[in-house]
Amino acid sequence: MVRVRVLGRIEADVAGQSVDLGSSLQRAVMARLVCAQGQVVSTDRFIEDLWKGQPPPRALGALQVYVSNLRRVLEPGRAPRTAARVLVSAPPGYRLDLDAEVVDAWRFPKLVDVAAAALAEGQPAKALETADEALRLWTGRPYAEFADEEWAVPEVVHLEELRTVAVEYRAEAGLALGRHAEVIPELERHVKAHPLRENAVRLLALAYYRAGRQGDALAALRRTRELLADELGVDPGPPLRALEADILAQAPSLHVPPPTQTPTPAPAPPRPRRRR
Structure with missing residues (x-):
């Protein structure tokens, strides 16, 4: 083989x-x-x-x-x-x-799709296991020495974007399983690398809140609001605004939901067309 x-x-x-x-x-x-x-x-x-x-x-x-x-x-x-x-x-x-x-680059997107479907179906344990399996395939930048070649760039960008989605699926599953303390370190690194990803910030703030760190949760949301205004001239989207309001109100909905109520994950990015 x-x-x-x-x-x-x-x-x-x-x-x-x-x-x-x-x-x-x-x-x-x-x-x-x-x-x-x-x-x-x-x-x-x-x-x-x-x-x-x-x-x-x-x-x-x-x-x-x-x-x-x-x-x-x-x-x-x-x-x-x-x-x-x-x-x-x-x-x-x-x-x-x-x-x-x-072929790892062909298998990886399929595993991410399975993780997304498992989250949507309220199966966070399966989603976590599958996201872990997908992320273990990575040992470095896709296509290594050829990553900056014109023919490789669209695929490299797509795979790297899909990897950020997989990290967030894994965190989403961990939160659904009540593992908020475990997901915080990875989410902190993830948000540092991708500070404008609102879904990543949402997950980190929720993990902070569930870990009893309400101040850190609000601080993360505030930093993102300021960064979005400075970098893009926009306000946070509805999910971040709703989360901030819920944290301030200490809404019961912020506690770990039953698996059947796990939020539907954000869709993975579409695959770019390639030249043949």
Whole structure:
């Protein structure tokens, strides 16, 4: 079985053993295929992306060598002159024929969707377990050395945004399970990294309140109000305003709800369209 990881350093395992994906351009071929989500990448698109619009005279031949080398690495037992089953030829180019479960960047969004559905269905324990599983896939910035390439940027941005959503789903589930003290440290780090994410601030303020830290909860909301005004010239949205009013009133609704009343999570961001 082949497994591919791009949520950090680009790596692959074959039959449980790590394999060498070769030179930088050869690894870029692999990364570009993963980025295409199993769709065909044309040879013209490969040449444009790998050499940034300035291909060498024999770029197509070089690309074919990289593909051939990757095929030997990914299918070491394949008999000569038999069709490849992982990195397959598909006119007008190539694609990866792998299940989403064995490619971390393909599996991660599916796990986030499962966590969201579990929250919406009042199953916070399942949501927490699934969000943890999703976040454990990450070891660094997606696509590593290629993260700033034009062809990779939309996917990197999408995955990083989806990761922030997964962190918030995990916190939402933890709060629903009464684990407010446990979620505070991660939420503090999360809000520090994403100070304009109102949902993150909402979760942190709620966690503070449930931990008996009403002053910290109100301070977090006040800082966000000031930051939104300074940075964007806007007021907090209705969820933050309602939470502030509820905290000041010490509303009973702020206590841990039964699982069937767990708030519906914010939707995950849509996946951007990619060039083929």
